[in-house]
Amino acid sequence: MSLLHPNKPVIELGVNIDHVATLRNARGTSYPDPIQAALLAEEAGADCITLHLREDRRHIRDADVEALLPQLRTRMNLESAITSEMIDFALRLRPQDVCLVPERREEITTEGGLDVIAHFSQVKDAVHRLQLAGVRVSLFIDPDAAQVKAAAEAGAPVIEIHTGRYAEARTDEEAQRELDRVQAAVLAGVGYGLKVNAGHGLHYTNVQPIAAIPEIAELNIGHAIVAQAVFIGWKNAVKEMKAIMTAARLGIHKK
Numbered sequence: 001m002s003l004l005h006p007n008k009p010v011i012e013l014g015v016n017i018d019h020v021a022t023l024r025n026a027r028g029t030s031y032p033d034p035i036q037a038a039l040l041a042e043e044a045g046a047d048c049i050t051l052h053l054r055e056d057r058r059h060i061r062d063a064d065v066e067a068l069l070p071q072l073r074t075r076m077n078l079e080s081a082i083t084s085e086m087i088d089f090a091l092r093l094r095p096q097d098v099c100l101v102p103e104r105r106e107e108i109t110t111e112g113g114l115d116v117i118a119h120f121s122q123v124k125d126a127v128h129r130l131q132l133a134g135v136r137v138s139l140f141i142d143p144d145a146a147q148v149k150a151a152a153e154a155g156a157p158v159i160e161i162h163t164g165r166y167a168e169a170r171t172d173e174e175a176q177r178e179l180d181r182v183q184a185a186v187l188a189g190v191g192y193g194l195k196v197n198a199g200h201g202l203h204y205t206n207v208q209p210i211a212a213i214p215e216i217a218e219l220n221i222g223h224a225i226v227a228q229a230v231f232i233g234w235k236n237a238v239k240e241m242k243a244i245m246t247a248a249r250l251g252i253h254k255k
């Protein structure tokens with residue numbers, strides 16, 4: 001278990017603000033403002049702000065990223081496809097973190113992890129260019145030992161384990177099987193000396209077994225926080241998620 005450190009959270013929360021932008025874009029208004037959401041999330045305890053600049057700009061837009069980066073007090077984790085357009089954008093802005101994710105335009109949400117093995121040279125080149133520019137690179141991968149190995153070989157210092165299949169499990173047995181896969185991938189990543197994060201589809205109940213995995217450094221969570229904010233307010237939703245994650249890491253399970 002992580003030792004309690006006066007200034008370091010036992011597990012970090014990256015708040016993904018994509019779906020604040022979804023709500024804004026639904027009517028083409030200027031509100032709700034994703035930048036305001038990010039700054040309030042930091043006030044509420046977010047350790048970083050994650051945002052996914054998709055190729056189709058369905059939610060976060062270039063101007064959001066450009067306006068937010070200089071205002072953040074914590075750090076920006078920009079999720080990006082490995083296309084030259086997106087890598088060039090990331091190199092121009094140079095956020096603290098970039099997480100390379102797969103993208104298919106027709107997908108409703110990110111369906112699977114980046115296939116590092118199949119796109120090894122392209123991934124390795126993107127990792128090299130971004131790391132050279134001082135950007136810390138994370139690879140968003142499925143909980144698969146071969147992908148973890150490929151990520152380490154591609155030179156990425158960080159991986160984020162895709163928890164989508166765990167989150168979408170329909171039975172307790174399936175959820176446990178997927179949780180075991182996540183845990184094995186986390187340990188494999190630590191074995192290669194990587195920082196290991198996780199995310200996708202996590203909410204206030206299913207987050208607890210994931211947060212309890214002591215080797216996970218950070219969870220990136222968005223959709224569930226935006227949904228909860230509808231009922232209890234944005235800052236409260238962020239605070240509640242952080243509290244549940246921290247309690248789970250300390251062995252306290254909340255109903």
Ligand SMILES: CC(=O)[C@@H](O)[C@H](O)COP(=O)(O)O
Nearest residue numbers: 018052079101108109110200
């Ligand atoms: C990579 C990832 O898991 C997040 O970016 C997630 O995809 C949220 O964005 P969407 O809901 O647009 O997929």
Ligand SMILES: NCC(=O)COP(=O)(O)O
Nearest residue numbers: 016199200201221222223
């Ligand atoms: N990488 C996961 C992320 O940023 C948020 O995913 P979700 O919580 O919106 O499913």
